[in-house]
Amino acid sequence: MAKSNTTPVMKQYSKIKEQYPDAFLFYRVGNFYELYGNDAIKGAQLLELTLTHRFKNTKHPVSMVGMPCAVADTYVDTLVEKGYKVALCEQLENPQKAKGLIKRGITQLITPGTIMKGGSNEAEDSNYLTSVVRTKSSFGLAYSDLSTGEIYTTHLRSFAVVSNELLSLRTKEVVYNGPLTDQDNNFMHKANITVSKPILLKGKHAEISYVQQKLTNRAEKEAVKQLVGYLLTTQKRILAHLQIAKSYEVNQYLQMSHTVQNNLELTASAKTGKKRGSLFWILDKTHTAMGGRLLKQWLARPLLSTDKINYRQEMVQALLEGYFTRENIIDALKGVYDLERLTGRIALGTVNARELLQLAYSLQIVPVILDALNQSDSTVLRKYAAKINPLKDIAQLISTTIIKDPPVLATKGGLIREGVDKQLDRYRNTISNGKKWLAQMEAKERKKTGIENLKVGYSKVFGYFIQVTNSNKDKVPLNRYTRKQTLTNAVRYTTPELKEHENLILEAHSKAINLEYKLFVELCEEVEKYIPALQKLARQLASLDVCYSLATVAEQNNYCRPNFHTNNQDIKIVAGRHPVVEKVMKAGKYIPNDTHMGSDTDIYLITGPNMSGKSTYMRQVALIAIMAQVGSFVPADSADLPIFDQIFTRIGAADDLISGQSTFMVEMDEANIALRYATKRSLVLFDEIGRGTATYDGMALAGAIVKYLHDKVGAKVLFATHFHKLTDLDKTLDRLKNIHVSATEKNNKLIFLHKVLPGPADKSYGIRVAQLAGVPPMVLREATKLLKRLEVQNNKLIPTSKRPDPLINSSDREDKQEKDMQNGDDNRLEVLRVEKDIIDKIYNLSLMDKTPRQIMQMVENWQEDLKDK
Ligand SMILES: Nc1ncnc2c1ncn2[C@@H]1O[C@H](COP(=O)(O)OP(=O)(O)O)[C@@H](O)[C@H]1O
Ligand SMILES: [Mg+2]
Numbered sequence: 001m002a003k004s005n006t007t008p009v010m011k012q013y014s015k016i017k018e019q020y021p022d023a024f025l026f027y028r029v030g031n032f033y034e035l036y037g038n039d040a041i042k043g044a045q046l047l048e049l050t051l052t053h054r055f056k057n058t059k060h061p062v063s064m065v066g067m068p069c070a071v072a073d074t075y076v077d078t079l080v081e082k083g084y085k086v087a088l089c090e091q092l093e094n095p096q097k098a099k100g101l102i103k104r105g106i107t108q109l110i111t112p113g114t115i116m117k118g119g120s121n122e123a124e125d126s127n128y129l130t131s132v133v134r135t136k137s138s139f140g141l142a143y144s145d146l147s148t149g150e151i152y153t154t155h156l157r158s159f160a161v162v163s164n165e166l167l168s169l170r171t172k173e174v175v176y177n178g179p180l181t182d183q184d185n186n187f188m189h190k191a192n193i194t195v196s197k198p199i200l201l202k203g204k205h206a207e208i209s210y211v212q213q214k215l216t217n218r219a220e221k222e223a224v225k226q227l228v229g230y231l232l233t234t235q236k237r238i239l240a241h242l243q244i245a246k247s248y249e250v251n252q253y254l255q256m257s258h259t260v261q262n263n264l265e266l267t268a269s270a271k272t273g274k275k276r277g278s279l280f281w282i283l284d285k286t287h288t289a290m291g292g293r294l295l296k297q298w299l300a301r302p303l304l305s306t307d308k309i310n311y312r313q314e315m316v317q318a319l320l321e322g323y324f325t326r327e328n329i330i331d332a333l334k335g336v337y338d339l340e341r342l343t344g345r346i347a348l349g350t351v352n353a354r355e356l357l358q359l360a361y362s363l364q365i366v367p368v369i370l371d372a373l374n375q376s377d378s379t380v381l382r383k384y385a386a387k388i389n390p391l392k393d394i395a396q397l398i399s400t401t402i403i404k405d406p407p408v409l410a411t412k413g414g415l416i417r418e419g420v421d422k423q424l425d426r427y428r429n430t431i432s433n434g435k436k437w438l439a440q441m442e443a444k445e446r447k448k449t450g451i452e453n454l455k456v457g458y459s460k461v462f463g464y465f466i467q468v469t470n471s472n473k474d475k476v477p478l479n480r481y482t483r484k485q486t487l488t489n490a491v492r493y494t495t496p497e498l499k500e501h502e503n504l505i506l507e508a509h510s511k512a513i514n515l516e517y518k519l520f521v522e523l524c525e526e527v528e529k530y531i532p533a534l535q536k537l538a539r540q541l542a543s544l545d546v547c548y549s550l551a552t553v554a555e556q557n558n559y560c561r562p563n564f565h566t567n568n569q570d571i572k573i574v575a576g577r578h579p580v581v582e583k584v585m586k587a588g589k590y591i592p593n594d595t596h597m598g599s600d601t602d603i604y605l606i607t608g609p610n611m612s613g614k615s616t617y618m619r620q621v622a623l624i625a626i627m628a629q630v631g632s633f634v635p636a637d638s639a640d641l642p643i644f645d646q647i648f649t650r651i652g653a654a655d656d657l658i659s660g661q662s663t664f665m666v667e668m669d670e671a672n673i674a675l676r677y678a679t680k681r682s683l684v685l686f687d688e689i690g691r692g693t694a695t696y697d698g699m700a701l702a703g704a705i706v707k708y709l710h711d712k713v714g715a716k717v718l719f720a721t722h723f724h725k726l727t728d729l730d731k732t733l734d735r736l737k738n739i740h741v742s743a744t745e746k747n748n749k750l751i752f753l754h755k756v757l758p759g760p761a762d763k764s765y766g767i768r769v770a771q772l773a774g775v776p777p778m779v780l781r782e783a784t785k786l787l788k789r790l791e792v793q794n795n796k797l798i799p800t801s802k803r804p805d806p807l808i809n810s811s812d813r814e815d816k817q818e819k820d821m822q823n824g825d826d827n828r829l830e831v832l833r834v835e836k837d838i839i840d841k842i843y844n845l846s847l848m849d850k851t852p853r854q855i856m857q858m859v860e861n862w863q864e865d866l867k868d869k
Contacts, residue, residue, distance in 0.1 A: 005060035008101050010036075016089055016106065022196075023085035023109060026072065030095070033088075034066045046082060047075050076110055083172070083194045085111045109234035112194045113173030116147045116344075124292050130171040131198070131227035132162055133219060134178035140219030142227045142245065143169055148340040149241035149347060149535065151211055151227065153220040154248050161250070163187055167258035168300060175230045201229040207238075211245045220247055241347030241531050254302035254629050255646040259670065263651040264622055265580070266299050279623060282579050283632060285552045287330060289338040290538055291545030298546065302629035304643055306564050312547065312631025313561055318378035319551035320633075325381065326548060328372035333545055336362045339538035346527055346534075353406035353415045353520065356398050356527065359534075363395035366537070369544070388540050394530050401523050410520045413513040421519055427512040434505035438464065441498070451475050457492075464502040465492035550632045557583070559633035562624070563640045569681060569716060571597040571621070575637040578620035579627070582635060591754040592637070595621050597716055601737045603709060606720040607727060607761035608741030609769050610846055613754040614720040615651070617741060618685045621718060622647055625683055644716075645681040648674035650689050671705055675713065682715040688722055699723040710736055722844065727760035743768075766843050773847045779859050786839045838862045 013036060017025050024043055026033040035043045036054070040063040044051040053061040067075055076086045088110065092103040113129025126145045133140040139162050142153035156162050163184075166174060173194040180188065180195065188195050201208075208228050215221045224245045231239060262270060269277030275284075280299060286292045303309050319326045337358040345351040346359075366388065373385035406415045418425060442456040451472045458464050462485050468476055469490045481493035494502075553559070557579070575592035582590035591613075597604065606614045624634045628641050650670045667689060674684050689705060690698025703726055709717050710733045727738050740761035742753045750768040767783050841862070847855070 005055060005058075005062050007055065010055075010062065012101060012104060016087075016104065020085075020087040020106065020109070023087040024079055025087050025089055026076070028069070028088075028090045028104065029066075031069050032066045033069055033072050034064055036062050036064050038063075040065045043079075046084075047078060049075075077115070080110055080112050080115045083112055083192060085109060085194075085196075106236070108236055111173055111196065111234060113171065113175075113196075114146050114231065114234055116341075124289060125170075125296075126293055128169045128171045129173050129175070129227065129231070130166060130169060131175040131223050131230065132177070133222040133226055134176075135219045135222065138219050140217070140221070140223030141165055142220065142223035143171060144227055144231065144242070146231060146235070146239075146348075147344040149239070149243050149344055151224060151243055151245040152248055153215065153224050153245050154250060155217050155219040155223075156250065159184060163191075164257050165250070166193060167191060168261065175226055177226060196230070198226045199230055199233040201232065205229075205232065207232060207242055211242050214244055215247055217247065220245075235348070237349060239347060240528055241344050241535070243532075243535060251645070252304060254304060254626065254644055256300075256626075257648075257673070260647055260649045261300065263649045264619060264626070264647075266626070267296055277580060277584075279579060279627070282557075282583055283549060283553050283627075285549040286545045287333045287548075288336050288542065288545050290340045290542040291333075291549065293340075294539075294542040295546045295549060298630050299626070302626050303631065304629070304645065306566060306643060309564065309629060309631050309643075312550075313633075314380045315384070315543075315547040316550045316554065316631065316633060317561060318376065318380045319548055320554055322376050322378060322381070325372050325376040325378075326551060329369055329544065330548055332365045332368040332372065333541070333548070335365050336541060339534060339541065343531055343534045343538060346524060347531055349524070351524060352408050353402050353410060354408060356523070357402055357406065359527070360395045360398035360402075363391050364399070366390035366541075367392070369541070384540075384544070389533060389537065391530060391533055391537060394527060394534075397526060398523065401519070411513070411517055413509075413516045416516045416519050421515065424512055424515050424519070427508040427515065430508040431505055431512065434501050434508070437501055442466075449475050449477060456498075462492065463494075463506065464498055465494055466498065467492050547631075554633035557635060559635050560638055562628040562634050562636075563638075564628070564643060565640060566643060568599060569642040570599060570640065571595050571625075571642065571716060572638075572640040573621065573624060573634075573636050574639070576620055576624055576639070577635040578616050579623055579635045581616050581620075593617055593620070593754075593756040600735060602714055602735040603706060603717040603719055603733070603737065605706070605726060605729065605736055605738050605760075606718060606740065606756075607722075607724060607738065609743050609750065609752075609761065609766065610722075611769070612741035612743050612752050612761075613756075614741050615687050616754075617756055618687060618718040618720055619651075622649070622683060622685055642681070644683045645679060646677065647683045647685075648678055648715075649685045649687075650674065651685060651687040668701075675705065675708055678709075678713050678715040680714040682713075684709065684713075684715045684717040686717065686719045686721075688720055690721075690723065699725060702726060703729065706736065707733065724760065766845075769847055770842065770845075773850075773855065774852055775847075775855060775859065779862075783839065783842050786835050787843070789835075835866070838865060 013025075013027055016027075017037075017039075024035060024039050026035065028034075034040075034054075040051060043049065044065045047065070049065045049067065052064050052066070054064045055061050076088075079086055086109070087106050088108045089104050090107045092105050095102055111129075113127065115127065127147070128143040128145055130141065130143040139156045139159065140153065141156055141162060142151060144151040154165075156165065171193060173196060174188070175196045175198050177198050185195075205228070208225050211228055212221055212224055215224065228239075228242065231242070256264070256266075261267070265278045267278050267280040268274060269281075271277070275281045280296060283299070284292060284295055286295055303312075319329075339359070339362055342351065342355055342359045342362075345355060367390050370385045370388060370390060373381045376382060401417060401420050402415060403417050416424060418428070438456050442454065445466060446452060446454050451468055453469060453472070455467050456464065457467050465484050466481065467490050473491060476491075476493065480495055482495070483491060484494050485492040554561075573595040576595055577590050577592050595604075606617065608614050620635075624636060624639060625641060625644050625647070627634045628639065629643065648670070650667060671686070671689055674682075674686075678684055686702075686705070690702040702721060702723055706717075706719055706726065706729055709715065709719075730736050730738050737758070738760040739756055739758055742755045742757045742761075744751050744753055745768065750772045767780055767787065770783070771777075771780050841858075845858075850858075
């Protein structure tokens, strides 16, 4: 173990490690990083590296793994991705100049919430570090993306709301000042969130008072202070790009829990977790990484203010109508790099010359964008252009300072253009004159000595030399030449003249490199002064990119601009479509549907066979509402909408993976949240609630929930159900309307029309769907008979269809058993219980989830059960 080994190096190591017990300590030794002790043992496992030992032949060998510094990045990424932290411990002095043990210290703590991966132009997602402060009465929450420096903060009433924010932000790391209950800990663990203790800062820090300046709430101030404190201590550098913290209220936006966002597949498909199949997938036609990130933020936080929504709509419309403006802008935007992250790198001091040029190129494009906007007919676009500062000076400064194709390293020279600095030019002149002199000397010496292949060369160790091959050794004028180095087939010489020029060249070279680096740093410092302006410009371009994207999507898919009214909650959508489902279908195949929920309709009770389109219809309404409040156009011929304050869902039967609860618990939990927090201004989607439990339980609960929503909540509710009995509720609940998704028969086959029509669905479609799925006719006939009987026997639990059923012939209908039952023959009751049980199963069977083989198996089991009786 590291502790028992008392060599000076290990003592130094232990002292540093003590301060970072929860991080992997990467200890720099020359060109390697080494991990010792437990870090090494665990690291070897996680990184698949070979475990070796240091001080092998002593009493106290130390476990060790090592890696070249050049490849360390990927190992750091791997560990941090798994939720660990890495402390980089560097050599703080030049090993050649150090006396005794080299000074070492931690230069950066890399954590899941602060890691910045890859270059500056490939980041589609934000990585948020979140800080949570528990005060007496509330929770302060603040988060920041270190690569861009934006900071947001809010205060929340309970830990439940805090956890929801954490999930919505997809935060990887939380700095938390309070103790966590077991349940909270469990939540963090399942959500893959690393919990870090706050680090107390001593003294005053300019960064903190700067970012806090607009805040008034105490919990928010504390959260921001804790956040910035953590960033400063882990990063150990000045963070000039941290932006003034913006306070937000969760209720300034259309509120949707993380589960709701997932259920509605706003940014990722629920099935695959990928972008494809999500609303973001449809809407994202952005051309910059910052635009993509901004669109995601807009989707997660749709607006409540009609003015703000209107403004976005105006922008989208102007771009939609101005085809040429749009095309010109986008051609230009394509060349814009990730300004947000570039600015971050400038602030963090990690920017290189190539990235500075990327910044300059991007800035040079801005005037082109401004021209396009200014030439537009739209006043909105022209006004937008007037607000943009293209920062021409900065672009000019960078592009006239940095050469065209600079190296990544700033310490090796070759970065700065000619004419930038007189002294640098002088050095370069000396170098180039020196080199010219060398060439001339080579020619001269060849002539003088008669050695044809004599040549002047340079090596790092020996400097400049004259090289002569062994065969010509005798011709060397030893009175002038001094031997410098002997190779196998040649000898290298120098002369006093050469020595003198060598000194001139090398000195000029080393001075030039140092001067170039100094000039580069000065340039960075100059650019740094423009960080707030660059950040503002980045946001303006990102917004423009998003509006462009929304305009393009609206045009390609024939969306309309929705209208809003604030005096009532009426929904009026004509020919609405589901943006994603319509897109994955062949053009023209999607059947549009209207939604008219006026003041007389709060609840749509939706029935219809499996696979007819109930779920699709409900989601389509929610997605249209969300898109509208984001400022996007919507997939419909026209849409008149209220502003919703919250959206609640209970959709699908997938278990909640994060909390690990059972389906039914999750179902009730989500239903409960909707019942408690929904207001008259909310939109509620309940899809087949009660499915997760026994039929009668489920139906009773579903019925009670509908009634509660109707009587007590008054939200707009779309309620899809397979409990046909519930369609009777329209007799007692006057703001409930039955609608159904229609299907029809042709040649005794069921055809889905996907058309939403008034009134309840015909209940016997369940059996018709079975027929469609290829269930044998005998079973279908039997099922139909049993269904009929059951309707009579079971107090008409399921409303009788008025239509005669074509699947049953008249002789069947006069079946003797039926008469027996109607006569109330008690002996039949036990048999009927079994039959009814089977009927229930058939009735509730979701056929589309089953293979024909599974259905055959079930039918066989039912036959067995029937035979037993
Ligand atoms: N309006 C529509 N137009 C065309 N096809 C539709 C429509 N609505 C749904 N569908 C198709 O029907 C399938 C089943 O829809 P879904 O909403 O899951 O049905 P349900 O919830 O009634 O079981 C969808 O995957 C889609 O392919
Ligand atoms: Mg469904």
